Amino acid sequence: MSHPFYLAYGVLLLGLVGVAEYRGLSLNSVNQVSNVPRTVRDNPGAYRSHYAFLPRYIGGK
């Protein structure tokens, strides 16, 4: 078998991609929080998202 290192590298890459795809990973950034109270369903305004206070993009061309 020629190029054992390259083959191992390639198989590893494919393995990683397979796992990532299977577990539904993506490159988007998501912030995980715990214990969101049930009251949010009745009062959505009480919950503050992690992203709520980030600066916004203003304006066009």
Next chain:
Amino acid sequence: MSQPVANCPNCGAAVRFRFSSAVQSVCEYCRSIVVRRDVNLERVGEVADLPPDPSPIQITTEGIYRNRPFVVAGRILYEYEQGGWNEWHIVFSDGKSGWLSDAMAEYAVTFGVIPTPEPLPPAAKIHRGRRFRWYGADYQVTVLTPARYRGVEGELPFEYWDKQQVLFADLRTSDARFGTIDYSERPPLLFLGESVEFDALRLKNLRRVEGWDA
């Protein structure tokens, strides 16, 4: 095969012609060149001392070319400004003559082609690189050699001695065929054949070379 024996006209020693096709031979005792004229022999010249022969081939060496056994019967030695070579006269078991050329330990077997496939250009018109197409192969002139005859040995199929400066043209093909145009006669003579490896000839009865095992 008959082996006519006659007497050397010069010294009287027995001259044996081993090959029925041989026309000329050399008396081993007095080195006279004798030519067979029917029953009698005619002395036509004397052969000078030949330079030491580097080739392991000698007269009576046997070999095989394309499954046909042959025996080395004679030799013509040529010389030119940059070197020299041997043309060994080889005789096959059916009596046919061929030539084993031996130049710097490179070998080729050729046969005279009569008539020539086309009229050959005269010596003044032949040049290196000239091409011919004969028998389905492209021949190219690779070497032009103005040579002179240096000596003869053994039995030859024609009369050959004391020729003056003669031009030879070597021709080669892409599949190792070999040819020579011999300008010693008019019209020039053509010999065609191929390059051969020493080992392929399976030569026996070679001359022992001092310091080397075969």
Next chain:
Amino acid sequence: MSTAPQVRSLNCTNCGAPLTIRAGGHTLTVVCARCLTLLDARDPALGVLQTFQARQIVQPLIPLGTRGELRGATWEVIGFQVREIVVESVPYSWSEYLLYNPFKGFRYLTEYDGHWNFVATLRALPEETTARGRQAVRYQGQTYACFQSASARTVFVLGEFPWQFRVGEAVYVADYIAPPRAISAERTQNEVAWSLGEYLPGGEVWKAFKLPGACPPARGIYSNQPSPHGPNTRSVWTVCLALVALLAAMMFLFSVGTRQEEVFQSSYTFSTAMKGETSFVTPVFELKGRPSNVEVKVDTDLENDWAYLSFTLINEQSGEGFDFSREISYYHGVDSDGSWSEGGRDDRVLVPSIPAGRYYLRVEPDMNDQDGATHSVRYQLRVRRDVPYNPFFWIAGLLLLVPPIFVSLRAAGFEKARWQESSYVSESKSDGEDE
């Protein structure tokens, strides 16, 4: 196995120094090492042919008379010469060793900067042709590209030779390469001689002739030196192709094997004029199967405006929440260059690795509320479970290409360095060449 070499002893006609002749009847020219005179070995009186001047006495790396085993035969070194070409006013010289075996004939060993070649005369003519716009020859099914052509002169000579020549004589030499082999054509007015050479590492020469010490190191890259990278290049790309094919198959499998189930869809409006709490929650929907992604698609009717949506995907039972936000903007117009557009009305995000369960989305939309005008947008939310995600495949594909590209670049670098030495002359040939 050979018996002890027999040599013929003579004396130099010019200076009386002892000479040895090893190749018996073949030798035509013998050189006296002491007075650098070429003598006619055919002549019983050993006539003087030429006395030459040398800038320096060159000692052959393989002493004359040494015997060695190469390619299944024993050879004796009987002659040595140094030849020189001039390329763009720079002289380059190399050594040639004449090898002799009375049954096999003559061979040559050439040496340049520690690179060796084992050379034999060719009996079959190569076919002259062109390849990639350059001169080339074809021999036994291989194409040899023209590497160099120049006029070569002998500048130094020792030992004995089966032909007669003079120091200073020039022949026109053309070299063609197909590493590890090379073909040379040497032309004079009346003769062309073709030869085939095979690259030999110095170590092999030293072993063959049982020479002491180490061989001189090879400097630079020689014309027909085999590339250490050559065979690798083809095979690494073959492996790459196999891996990329596997990757493509995986991509296909995932695109057909994913659930791609729409679990929720609804339309909404938002306006900065709305009073009170703008955030809201969607109804609960079920995400099934193994932990996989969740696609949230937002299709808007934005016109030269932007909207910012904060999302939280909340598991109704466990209280796990996943925060993410999207910025959507779309601007377009016409100016002196034509029509332009920036951004897009629609957006798509994949939330990674969400376990199965009952979920709902908390949405908090926002728009420009600083400039006094009222901004509004209508949008549709679509949530799908387990969709294919291609960026990983593209990234893996690129990463797979990196090693073979590296190998190819390295091999190309070697070849480039090889051809740097070439003095290839395309159209113009020096005078004296009539073909």
